[in-house]
Amino acid sequence: MSISRRTFLAASAAVAGSVSFAxxxxxQAAADTLVxxxxxxxxxxxxxxxxxxxxxxxxxxxxxxxxxxxxxKTLPDGSLSYDYSxxxxxxxxxxxxxxxxxxITFKLKPGATFQDGSKVTAHDxxxxxxxxxxxxxxxxxxxxxxGLVRPDQFEAxxxxxxxxxxxxxxxxxxxxxxxxxPFIINSTLAREHATDEDPWAxxxxxxxxxxxxxxxxxRWDPGQQVVxxxxxxxxxxxxxxxxxVIMREVPSAATQRALIERGDxxxxxxxxxKDASELADRLSVHxxxxxxxxxxxxMNSNFEPFQDPEVRKAVAYAVPYExxxxxxxxxxxxxxxxxxxxxxxxxxxxxxxxxxxxxKAKEHMAKSKYPDGFDTTLSIATDLGWMEPAAILVQExxxxxxxxxxxxxxxxxxxxxxxxxxxxxPFHFENFGGWLNTPDxxxxxxxxxxxxxxxxxxxxxxxxELTEETLHMPMDDxxxxxxxxxxxxxxxxxxxxIPLYQPALNVAVNGAADYQFWFHRMPDIxxxxxxxx
Amino acid sequence: xxARGGAILMRIAQAIPVIVGVIVISFVLTRALPGxxxxxxxxxxxxxxxxxxxxxxxxxxxxxPEQFLLYVGQLLRGDLGQSISTGRPVIQELGARLPASLExxxxxxxxxxxxxxxxxxxxxxxxxxxxxxxxxxxxxxGVSLPTFFTGIVLxxxxxxxxxxxxxxxxxxxxxxxxxxxxxGFFLIDAAIAGDWATWRGAAAQLVLPATTLALFTLAPIxxxxxxxxxSALSAxxxxxxxxxxxxxxxxxxxxxxxxxxxxxxxxLGMVFSFxxxxxxxxxxxxxxxxxxxxxxxxxxxxDYAAVQGFVLAMALLFxxxxxVIDLAYSLIDPRFGTSSK
Numbered sequence: 087m088s089i090s091r092r093t094f095l096a097a098s099a100a101v102a103g104s105v106s107f108a109x110x111x112x113x114q115a116a117a118d119t120l121v122x123x124x125x126x127x128x129x130x131x132x133x134x135x136x137x138x139x140x141x142x143x144x145x146x147x148x149x150x151x152x153x154x155x156x157x158x159k160t161l162p163d164g165s166l167s168y169d170y171s172x173x174x175x176x177x178x179x180x181x182x183x184x185x186x187x188x189x190i191t192f193k194l195k196p197g198a199t200f201q202d203g204s205k206v207t208a209h210d211x212x213x214x215x216x217x218x219x220x221x222x223x224x225x226x227x228x229x230x231x232x233g234l235v236r237p238d239q240f241e242a243x244x245x246x247x248x249x250x251x252x253x254x255x256x257x258x259x260x261x262x263x264x265x266x267x268p269f270i271i272n273s274t275l276a277r278e279h280a281t282d283e284d285p286w287a288x289x290x291x292x293x294x295x296x297x298x299x300x301x302x303x304x305r306w307d308p309g310q311q312v313v314x315x316x317x318x319x320x321x322x323x324x325x326x327x328x329x330x331v332i333m334r335e336v337p338s339a340a341t342q343r344a345l346i347e348r349g350d351x352x353x354x355x356x357x358x359x360k361d362a363s364e365l366a367d368r369l370s371v372h373x374x375x376x377x378x379x380x381x382x383x384x385m386n387s388n389f390e391p392f393q394d395p396e397v398r399k400a401v402a403y404a405v406p407y408e409x410x411x412x413x414x415x416x417x418x419x420x421x422x423x424x425x426x427x428x429x430x431x432x433x434x435x436x437x438x439x440x441x442x443x444x445x446k447a448k449e450h451m452a453k454s455k456y457p458d459g460f461d462t463t464l465s466i467a468t469d470l471g472w473m474e475p476a477a478i479l480v481q482e483x484x485x486x487x488x489x490x491x492x493x494x495x496x497x498x499x500x501x502x503x504x505x506x507x508x509x510x511x512p513f514h515f516e517n518f519g520g521w522l523n524t525p526d527x528x529x530x531x532x533x534x535x536x537x538x539x540x541x542x543x544x545x546x547x548x549x550x551e552l553t554e555e556t557l558h559m560p561m562d563d564x565x566x567x568x569x570x571x572x573x574x575x576x577x578x579x580x581x582x583x584i585p586l587y588q589p590a591l592n593v594a595v596n597g598a599a600d601y602q603f604w605f606h607r608m609p610d611i612x613x614x615x616x617x618x619x
Numbered sequence: 620x621x622a623r624g625g626a627i628l629m630r631i632a633q634a635i636p637v638i639v640g641v642i643v644i645s646f647v648l649t650r651a652l653p654g655x656x657x658x659x660x661x662x663x664x665x666x667x668x669x670x671x672x673x674x675x676x677x678x679x680x681x682x683x684p685e686q687f688l689l690y691v692g693q694l695l696r697g698d699l700g701q702s703i704s705t706g707r708p709v710i711q712e713l714g715a716r717l718p719a720s721l722e723x724x725x726x727x728x729x730x731x732x733x734x735x736x737x738x739x740x741x742x743x744x745x746x747x748x749x750x751x752x753x754x755x756x757x758x759x760x761g762v763s764l765p766t767f768f769t770g771i772v773l774x775x776x777x778x779x780x781x782x783x784x785x786x787x788x789x790x791x792x793x794x795x796x797x798x799x800x801x802x803g804f805f806l807i808d809a810a811i812a813g814d815w816a817t818w819r820g821a822a823a824q825l826v827l828p829a830t831t832l833a834l835f836t837l838a839p840i841x842x843x844x845x846x847x848x849x850s851a852l853s854a855x856x857x858x859x860x861x862x863x864x865x866x867x868x869x870x871x872x873x874x875x876x877x878x879x880x881x882x883x884x885x886x887l888g889m890v891f892s893f894x895x896x897x898x899x900x901x902x903x904x905x906x907x908x909x910x911x912x913x914x915x916x917x918x919x920x921x922d923y924a925a926v927q928g929f930v931l932a933m934a935l936l937f938x939x940x941x942x943v944i945d946l947a948y949s950l951i952d953p954r955f956g957t958s959s960k
Contacts, residue, residue: 121793127704127705127916129704129705129706130705130706135706136660136673136676136677136703137660137677137703137704137706138662138706139704222669222672222673222676223660223661223662223665223669223672223673223676224661224662224664224665224669225662226669227662227664227665227666227669228662228664231664292706307797307908308705308707308712308715309705309715309716309908309912309913310789310790310906310908311793332793334788334789334793334906335789335906336788336906337902337903337906337912338767338771338903338904338905338906340771340774340904341771341774341787341904341905341906344774344775344778344779344787345786345787345788347779348778348779348782348786350786350788351786469919497653497654497919498654498919498920499652499653499654499655499656499659499918499919499920499921500652500653500654501654502654502655502658502659503653503654503655503658503659504653506658507655507658507670531664536667538664538665538666539664
């Protein structure tokens with residue numbers, strides 16, 4: 087018997103069929119599968135649950151829809167990014183804003199269905215939004231940023247029409263509906279699993295995805311992997327090219343690197359700056375500076391020496407910016423020092439007028455109340471890798487000014503409490519990044535009195551007032567730019583926090599294309615494609 | 620048998636105060652840790668109100684004695700509580716992760732024993748020979764190379780350079796599905812299901828991490844075997860046996876080795892319990908979903924229930940292990956159970 091290619095294939099198919107009990111995916115299934123390695127644990131499928139970590143936000147992005155989403159833009163280096171300035175439909179087909187800016191009326195896409203086949207209605211939107219503002223914790227705080235506080239602000243007029251009523255017009259309201267938090271849940275299905283003690287079906291949504299999104303989670307092994315499978319009835323955007331995406335947890339950066347270099351995974355998400363800089367000439371590595379995020383050196387005004395503006399200026403001139411940028415970030419991201427000092431636009435993060443100049447630093451120090459220096463503690467978080475090299479360089483530099491620092495390492499759980507909640511660290515680093523990309527939003531969290539990320543205890547009446555005024559003001563308001571520039575001017579002179587650099591999100595791809603950066607720093611798998619590597 | 624049974628019951632009774640002590644200490648120690656779980660779990664952007672809401676939700680606003688009573692109440696019902704960070708019952712998490720750790724540790728220990736015990740015996744019978752030197756070299760290398768380093772080197776050579784080893788992606792490559800759950804040990808479960816493709820997949824994933832751990836654990840075992848054999852071989856009864864003209868095999872394995880086995884078994888027990896908790900680094904490097912990395916992650920985010928559950932599970936495991944070792948003693952040494960308790 088002669089063996090032709092055809093008979094061979096037929097024979098092997100028969101063999102393959104007979105050994106189907108070997109629970110191995112066929113090679114065909116592997117062809118439209120994409121494997122992503124990620125170094126964090128997904129701990130819930132429900133973003134609204136108390137205790138859901140940041141890594142889990144990707145479930146809300148990939149498995150659920152929001153009313154609106156952001157568009158796409160191409161960055162100067164050719165890579166793709168979301169576009170804060172353009173808001174596009176996702177579940178909503180269209181929307182209108184009333185003349186006074188207080189009522190937003192959404193029309194839902196008529197063909198939208200949930201993954202179980204039932205129709206998406208305005209009542210589902212109402213239920214989901216009520217849930218987000220009621221459960222408390224992070225989701226409710228994020229909703230409040232867009233002026234969405236109470237269930238009575240949301241109304242389902244009919245199956246297709248949904249209304250949001252605002253207490254005051256705000257430029258943040260619509261963008262805040264495009265962040266991962268206000269995702270739309272199949273409320274009929276959720277209600278079936280709700281109980282008196284658990285009216286929002288937290289238990290059920292923790293383990294199941296019941297949205298209308300592009301993917302559904304078909305398998306979740308906590309601590310190991312999440313397997314996404316495409317939902318072919320998705321109407322929120324163009325149907326994704328990849329049928330199945332496996333998100334695999336790989337805690338060790340060295341292992342992740344070996345995997346991506348060998349091509350056994352298609353994407354290594356959020357890799358360290360060091361690996362990114364070394365892999366950049368071998369693979370395609372995207373290092374996108376994170377919008378509205380700044381790595382800062384903060385000086386706490388509760389500690390006497392740092393109340394002296396001359397001391398703060400002296401430190402700002404002593405910091406070895408370039409060395410820190412190279413040692414802590416391996417040159418990934420964007421420098422934020424050595425600017426002209428002229429403030430004529432509203433770009434943020436922006437370059438400060440400071441650069442390393444020890445002579446100037448000493449001049450300022452001599453003018454201060456502490457010409458001979460003082461002792462202080464420089465605190466770093468043990469699990470944020472960039473802080474340690476930065477701290478050593480800062481320690482050396484300020485020693486020239488007579489400031490003796492002891493470096494104190496604070497472990498993970500305590501860092502947030504000590505630096506942000508108690509705000510008890512005199513000299514430390516901070517890395518806040520705002521989801522909504524406007525300068526006033528950054529100021530709201532980092533420069534207003536008592537806000538969580540104002541770890542320097544900075545208090546300035548004028549900045550506080552200006553932030554209040556600009557927070558909801560449209561960016562094309564004629565007064566907006568002037569007020570924002572005034573805020574820049576004050577805080578860059580007052581220097582409660584010294585901007586060091588804008589960090590980058592590093593993603594290496596090998597055999598995948600069309601990766602897109604998002605402000606939430608999670609993999610949005612909906613745009614990904616496989617390519618021959 | 621009656622005396623032995625009594626001794627076992629005695630052992631179990633002795634374990635009860637230990638367990639109670641562990642429960643109290645783990646509760647107090649987790650609360651004494653710096654760091655506030657409410658601040659941790661309130662999410663990215665938090666306000667003082669949302670942190671307070673989170674605290675109430677986690678039940679951490681209640682006074683400590685009340686929290687303790689609630690915890691003990693739960694324990695009595697066999698409930699280890701809910702892990703906040705994973706949102707699943709702690710007992711379920713431990714049930715999923717403990718077998719992974721046990722499978723890895725046991726494989727590593729079997730491998731280590733298979734190399735270390737013969738090596739130790741040979742080194743003791745031929746002190747100063749090349750095999751003694753080889754034993755010394757392996758022992759020194761084993762203790763001085765940190766496990767994460769050996770792990771990365773093994774990955775680099777066998778996976779990255781040579782491409783022989785499978786991708787270091789945990790217990791199974793994503794091409795396979797988990798075998799149906801019976802014991803949680805993939806090798807056993809796959810064998811029960813008769814699914815040999817998965818069995819080979821799971822075994823291949825085990826090779827590198829188990830070798831890494833075995834390199835680390837064979838040092839104390841080889842060292843102890845050698846020392847115990849040396850002292851046994853120089854004992855009077857061996858001289859008598861030799862003088863009586865017994866053949867060397869009988870002397871070596873029938874008398875010397877059996878006597879040397881006691882300290883070796885003790886060491887094995889210590890090494891096992893130590894490695895089970897301490898192989899976090901190996902777990903991280905090989906993305907192994909084991910109990911060590913679970914405990915460390917829980918500790919980092921102040922996930923009280925998970926930490927307490929881990930400590931308790933380890934305490935129970937130690938108690939059982941000690942019991943098993945005592946039983947092993949009685950098999951090796953018939954004097955156990957009658958005079959010593």
